[in-house]
Amino acid sequence: MNAALTMFLFFVAVTLVITYWAARRSQSAAAFFTASRRITGWQNGVAVAGDYMSAASFLGIAGLIAFFGYDGFMFSVGWLVAYLTVLLVVAEPLRNAGKYTMADVLAYRLNPRPVRAMASLSTLTVSTFYMIAQMVGAGALVTLLLGSSHISYQTAVIGVGILMIIYVVFGGMLATTWVQIIKAILLMAGTILLSFMVLAHFDWKIDNFFNAVTHVTYHDKGAVVTKNFLEPGLRYTAANHGALDLISLGMALVFGTAGLPHILVRFYTVPDAKTARVSVVWAMALIGSFYIMTTFLGFGAATIVGRDHIASHGGNNMSAPLLAQALGGDIFFAFIAAIAFATILAVVAGLTISASTSFAHDFYTNVIHKGVERSPGEEVRVARITAFVVGAIAMFVAILLGKDANVAFLVALAFAVAASANLPVIVFSLFWKRFNTSGAVLGLATGLAASILLIMISPSIMKVDPPGTAAAARHLIQRPAIFPLENPGILSIPLGFLGAIIGTFLRREPRAEARFAELIVRANTGLGAEKPVDE
């Protein structure tokens, strides 16, 4: 499999050249945090897509469809529809009224220190958990894809960690953006190619393809079964509250995407709100096309490769690469494998920069030092150090957990926190005059706590494993789950909104109400919005 390694190293070389080029343009704060706000609409749209379509999308959803058919495709739908909330509610007001982070919008009329401290905590929680999930995924992937090249799990995790630190520390937002753009283009190219190869396999007849999908044969608990993979209910059955879990997941996606810090910071990289809008539309075109094509990737793997073969060659995350191997041989397998690494790298770089921006800008400068930089360039320096520290922690935890760790719930957790903590306070601060500091703090705290607690008592953490389960893959608490759903959104999102409402009614804050006028004029007209800066 050295072809995969060669292609991946080529991608690394290109991105390092870009980082070198970007480094000289990333000295000032606006340049480092927002790429000088000079990213164009289509560029930012492609970068949003690159930031968003993680390994969970490319490998995870293809795998879910290959194993559970239609139920896996349900994930694809939610991942795109979620962008309507971003487009209609969040992107433009955020660009108009903010500077570097989502907390900027909250701090306009609320007491900045408590609000920024909580928002920063929520951002760091979402980013670090998501990052750890990606890192474990990266390491596990390398051992599967490059099994014969003597690259261990640890080496892979450290490699990914060092690269993402280099991109962010030296290249800032500009380098991160271009890594995401290149990755998104590669991912789309690979997916389109793979989809056409699946169609070609069925003699370009879509009927043949769907007919094959209606009887997929595989072994289940020793018996040979044939299932119609277009029928729902293979994964989310009535017995495990399947419908409720899907609704809960849908809520986390639809309300959470608009609260994901690494997506929100992307809207500060464009010159104005109109460009932010254009970039969401570009992102929706790409993300939507990609997720429609997961039909061919997932069902293609189910029909052409077969569930049994995938299960014995690395498990469901390997569905897309194995499909590539079956259709295009080892070179195409290598190409798809290299794309999978590139995918992970671009996402972790986006997570790192959003985490370090929030720590440096919200927590260090505005909470600890009350909004004053003690020396020029201090904020950027702190962000660079934070990127290094966050990267090191993520590497350390990922190595500690090991490649078999069950980390899928960390992604669910990130979306749940974004939907339950971040979105309620963003929406209320933009649309509710009476909203105030205690509402924001209680809303963020309730959403964060409810998401974490509900996940901890859900089947993601609490489950009795069958005897003989590998130690690392075992659930943390070997007891039946108290909360029956994998996704806490259906309960944690209302709790987050409720916390924000109750907190608001605890006190009156005349200043917050008085400054509402300024915020809505800024958010709706762009008057006084941050300008692009010259390099």
Place this chain on the structure above:
Amino acid sequence: MAADEQQIPTAVVEWEKLAASERFRALVRAKRRFIVPAMIFFIVYYFALPILVGYARPFMETRVFGAVNLAYLFALSQFFMAWIIAALYVRAANRFDKMARDVISEDKIDPAAAGQDRQA
């Protein structure tokens, strides 16, 4: 920070007066008239999918074209629903942009300085 130096002096802007102006209130009303129904529509349309799939499975398994069933077609239609709403919004938003420029010019503030006309 560099960006701050380019800000127009917002201290001179009378935010309260702008927020209360007829043009601004018309802008907010126009936006709300589009965004609220659009949000309600897409939320209802989207959550109909897991609800129908979860609680009306036999109905959703009805075959429509060859092997393709209602469940898959409804899921696929969600993508087009999202794209159509996005396209309608972009069209409406061009109107909102013009209204926003009018709000600012009413206050005799140069709209270019406020970053409205920057995108060529």
